[in-house]
Each structure stands twice: as structure tokens, then as C-alpha cells.
Amino acid sequence: MALTGRAALIAMIGAVAVLLAPRPAYAVLGLLLVLAALVALDLLLAGPVRPLRFRRGGERRMRLGETAEIELIVENPGRRRVRGVLRDAWPPSAGAAPRRLPLDVPAGERRRLIVRLTPTRRGDREAVAVTVRSLGPLGVAARQGSHRVPWSVRVLPPFLSRKHLPARLSRLRELEGRHPALIRGQGTEFDSLREYVPGDDVRSIDWRATARRSDVMVRTWRPERDRRVLIVLDTGRTSAGRVGTAPLLQPPGTPGPPRDAAGWPRLDWSMDAALLLAALATRAGDRVDFLAHDRTVRAWTSGNSRTETLTALVNAMAPLDAELVESDAESMVAAVLSRARHRCLVVLLTDLNPAAMDEGLLPVLPQLATRHLVLVAAVADPRVAAMAAGRGSAESVYDAAAAEHLRAERARLTARLRRHGCEVVDALPDDLAPSLADAYLTLKSTGRL
């Protein structure tokens, strides 16, 4: 049960009555009895909450930054009208609005309510409980009860870097020689012979074939297809650090980290880059697998058809969060080696953290690099770049020295990785996805896949 403001108001007005009453003690007692009677009557006449029936519908998955509508159908099988308020409780980061909905369901009817979710984080959000407060006819007291009406919404990574996709796809078409500009395809795999059309690069004329036929023939090339790309996402502690500024505007008043720490975790930037790479690679005819690992395998998708790859990837990524444990590079390499039998491009999305890399990845990297082509991609911190440029006061120069120290360490680490035959992409958060895509296209055009 629950009381309303009216009960308190009646008691307050009663205080004035007590002031004027000839026998105040009896007045107080009488008022208490009257109030108790009103509350009891109201509770008796209020529509019951327990027999209410609920059904849900609406979105099952959504991208971060979008708003989804969840509908809640309330059916009142009882004989009394249920009038009051309803709260559909979701976790705070689901951003459910409005917080409470007015409810008025006549006996034997049903009503449809809409709750809008604007999540502030990735992951699975589950409905907790539906609570109904059913007011009595006098509005003094209400019956209250909760129902469990399960529903879960998977909040997918936003894939903001898809704006870079058209430019990369057009570069890919250039590689494949299918570009309208009719320049010679830069691929390395012989595709076919076709007749010369004006505008073709004369260097691609195949004279031997021309001699055999009466027409001038040109060779066309295309990049290798059906290669394998394995994206490995490090979900260890180094991925938890927040970098840059969150590209999605957080509505004010939402729970979460304070404003000054409101960047995005490295993990999310890495996911964004991984999604662009996956989208590009599937269009280029390569097969994309995905592995998330810290001390154990956290997610693994493989063998998806080209059209389903991206969906499978966002689904696997959505519930991932950075764990506060040191990543186990040895077991990661073992996991990769056991899963990737053929040679493939292993894209390792991690942080170039000298301490963690020295003891973790570097000792086991040769095992991986001998069988596969390894590309290490890391998010650089724009704050470090800003600190390195700091001048003017002693404080900022000391900070600049610290930032330069870190950059020198990263540069040394990059050099060591390159000596092992790895490709390294170290870019600021906003540039990571396009840089990684460009690195992939370069590898593809040079036939190193």
C-alpha cells in the first residue's frame, strides 16, 4: 500500500480543527479514526494490482545513441478499474523515459504504454520490474505491487566510423580496376583479358594476346580475394583507460563517469575501428573472424557469410567490457593459433603500453608472426599530444617532458614490433578507424595478405 499527499493534507487541516475543538484529545483520536477509515475504504475499493497482466513488445537491439521504443500492454482482467501510475524500472544506463506513466485501465480492457530507451552505454539492458500504484476512488491511499515482465535490449556499438566507408570502398574499387576512371587496377592477381577501350593504360596492353587476336587486348588485375582477416580485441586493463572525448553527446543528468573523465574507453574506439575494417574487408571479398580476449576468450565469431559478418560482429562486441586484469598474451596467441589454421591477417587491437608489451606480447610475438601477418593497432591519447606541446610554465614543461617520455617509449616499441615483421598503426582516436582501413588497403594492394 501507499499513502498520498491527500492523507497528509487531511491530517494537516485536522490540526486546525483540533485548535478549535472544545475537547482536543477526543478530536485527535476522532481524526485518527476517520483517517484510518478513509484509508481502509480506499484500499478496499482500489483496483487490485496482483491480477494485472503484462505483455511487452518492441525493439530487441539498437545502436548506441539511438532511441528505441518498448511497448508495454497492460491488461486488467478484474472487475474494478485500475487508475494510478506505473513505473517500468530499467537500469539507469538504459535511459528509460518517462520515469512514471499515468495508467487508467477500465475493467476487462487493456492499454498500450510506450517507454523510450536512450541508453548511455553498450551492452545488454534488462527490464527489472513493472510497478503499479493503483489509487482508490478517494485518492487517499493506493495499492502498490510489482510484476516481473522480462525483456532485454542489446545495445550495439554505434559504428560511427561508417562515414569513412564510402571513401575506402572507392579506393577498393580502384584497386579492383572497376573504377569508372578506368585506370589500371593495382591488384596483383591476374583477372582476365579484355578488349582495349580508349582511356585504358597502354602499359597494361598484353602484346602476346594482341598478336593472337585481331584486337588489342589489355590485362586486368584484381586484388587477391578470399583471404582471411582475424580481428583480435584485447579486453584487458589497458583497454579500460578513457581517451579523447565521447563522440556521442550524453544527455545531461545521466549517470556515469564525471565530465572530465567522460572520454571513451580505448575498447570502444578499437571496436569502431574493427567494424570499419570488417565492413571494408567483407566488401573486398575477404573473410573476417573476430576474437576478444583478456585472460580467456571472451567472444569468438567465425564462418559467417559475407552479409552476416557485420551483424555477428556487433552482436559479439555489444556485451564486452574492459576487465581490470592483465591480458595474457601467451594464451591469446595460443587461441589465435588454434583457431586460424591458414595464413591470415591478424589485426591486434590493443594498447602500445611498454610495460605490458615487454612481458606480454613481445616474447610470444615470433610464434604468431612466423605463421601470420600481424598488424598491431593502438589508440594514441590526444591528451598526451596536447601535454607534449605544453610550454610557458615550469609545470607544463615538466608535463611535456613526461609526455615525450611516453611517446619515445611508444616509438621504441613500434620500432621493435616492426623488426618482428609486424605492421603498426598508432593513431589518435578519431583517426584510428580510417588509418587502420588504409593500412589494410595498402597491404591488400601490395599483395601481402
Added chain:
Amino acid sequence: MTLTATPPPAGAGTTAPGTSTSPTAATLWRRGRGVLAAALLVLVVAALTVLATGTNAPGAPLDPRDATPDGGRALAEILGDRGVRVERVSGIEEIMRLDGPDTQILLTDTSHLSTSDVTRLVQGRSDLLIAGPVAALSRLAPEARPKAQAVARSREPGCALPAAVRAGSVYLGGIAFTTPRGAVGCYPSDDGPTLVRTTGARTVTVTGDNGFMSNRRLAEDGNAALAINLAGAKPVLAWVVEPDREQGGTGTPGSGRATLGELIPAQVPWAVVQLGVALLLAALWRGRRLGPVVAERLPVAVRAAETVEGRGRLYRARRARDRAAATLRAATAARIAPRLGLAGDAGPDSIIAATALRTGQDPRWVHSVMYGPTPADDAGLVALAGHLDTLERQVREP
């Protein structure tokens, strides 16, 4: 896929009737009956304890009803057993109603009696037993004037007063009095007797202290004997105590001095009670939550740059100019070497020579900037950073 519990397909009907998570009345009863039983047990035990120990009305010191160590219940009971009518009185009207030659008035405190009340006491016919220092002593017993303080301890009678002689040594002290002519002084201290009795139209007995009458001291020495001899001298003892607080304004003597409590109408306290009820209801109204509190696992919020900021602060705290300068110089060298067409591991001499050639600066100055001594102070470090920037800019845009 880890999506949980798909909803029932449309048309399959509603969710099962058991979706309610609120406890039913039966559940509440099952859950709460243990607590209820425990509370009931505690109440019963407390009630039994109170009944077994009996009532113990607390009051002012030397109240005939009070059984605490400071009370006078033991003396009152003994006197009652010996046939003395002990009347517990407080108001002057009550006292004067008992006034007569067969009555003795016992005063331990006169602070609640007004001047006119004391005047009526002085004019009365009863004997007076004044125990301990009372405010109106100079008017009630003008002959016995306080002379000095005396330590309360066991004293010998040292006089011919029968009541004192029979009692023997008594725990007495408080005030030493002057002994007026015609009066008897007993239990002398160094400065004078601590018990004085004047006899005339009425007998007035004054003691310097009333501790010997209390429950605590009554059993020691001859305290009980002296107390009984003094207080039981007359068939009726009017034992004056402070008026009980519950008696309210009506019993207070001196009708002109109404307290604040008397001036407030009786309705006001009840209206306050009613307001309290309203407040309680408002608290229940606002305090009732609509549904559960939803907890959630929050992600860590650590800025990745924190370690770098920490290192910068360490440099600053230790004034590590050597490390800071070396790092900045190395970073500049690493950046300008490729622009000068040198390998990354080129030696200082080749870098200095190439830089001086490109920028037209004095090689000695370039050397002092790139490989010179550690700056002596923070200002030197700031200046060095500026010089390195200048050099780098000049190499980039000769």
C-alpha cells in the same frame, strides 16, 4: 546469441499469472511472525520485570516515598510502624491544616515556599524540625545562626539532650551554629554544635545536615535512633516535600505567577500532536518508493593519460630538471634527424653540424641547446624548451 527470454509469441496470450513479485499477505505473515513473536517476548519480559521490582517513585532528596539511596522512605516506614502519622505535604494550605500542638513539621527544603508561606509557618503552633541548610533558616529559627562550615562525619553527642544521648554517635556535619542562650547544642564541631534545639512556645530543632536521615545513612552509627527520636517526638509528622511536577499550575502557591505552560490553551499541544501525525503521513507519502531501486555495474572511469600526468607531477615534485631536459632534447633530436636526412641513430656531432648548416645558427649555440648542461633552475628549463622549439621550427622551415 545471449539474448534472454524471448517474449511469448503474439497471440499466445498474456504472461503467466505468476508475474507478481509483491509478497502476499500470507508471505508477509510467514516472514514477519518470528519478529513479531520476539517483540512480544521482549515486551512480556519487560512488563514482568517492572511488576516484580515494584513501583519506585523517584522524587526529590528525602522524599518519604523515595526508595533510592537519597530518599527518606526507610525513615517514614519506621516512623509509621512506631505509630507516628507521617503526612507527606507540600502546599502551605496542607501544612497549616495539620498545624497544632501534636504536630511536628519536618522541613528539608523551603525553596518552594514563598515569603508569606514562611511567615505563616513561623506563626504556627507546631514544633519544627529543620534538617539541613534551608533558605528560610534565619526566619524560622532566628536564634540558631550559622557560624561556619563543618565536615560531615561521625560525631559524639556531647550534650544532655535525651534524644542525642540515647542515640550516641551520629553522622552529622554541614553547618556549625552559634548556641543562643537557653538552647541546647549537640554534636559539636570545632566551631560549634551541629544540632541546636530551642525550646519555648514551640520546640525548634535545627541540624546542620540531613544526610543521616537518608536511606543510605540510616543504618550507620546511631543515625536511625537520632532520626526516630527527633522526627517521632510528636504523634503527627508533617513531612514537607517539593510539590510534584505533575500537579501542574493549580497546586502552585502564589496565583499571580502563571507559567508559560499555563498560559497556552490546552488545544495547542494536541494540535501539535495532530501536526505530528500529518508530518508522519507526509513522510510515509514521500518515502514510499514506486518500485525497486535498480543497481547497476558501472564501468571504470580512468583517464588513460593519468599515468603521464602522474609522471609529470613526479618530475615537478622532485625538480627533476636533468631527466626532463634530457627527454625533451632526445625528442627534438629524434624529430629533426629525419628532416636533416640523418639516420635515427646519428651521433651528436653530425646532428649539430647538419642543424647549424640548415639553420645558419652558431654550432656552439646549437650544441649548448641540444647537448648542453642541465638547466640550473625552472626558468632555465622553460627557456630550453623554447630554444628547442625554435630550433625545430627553423629546421622544418629554413
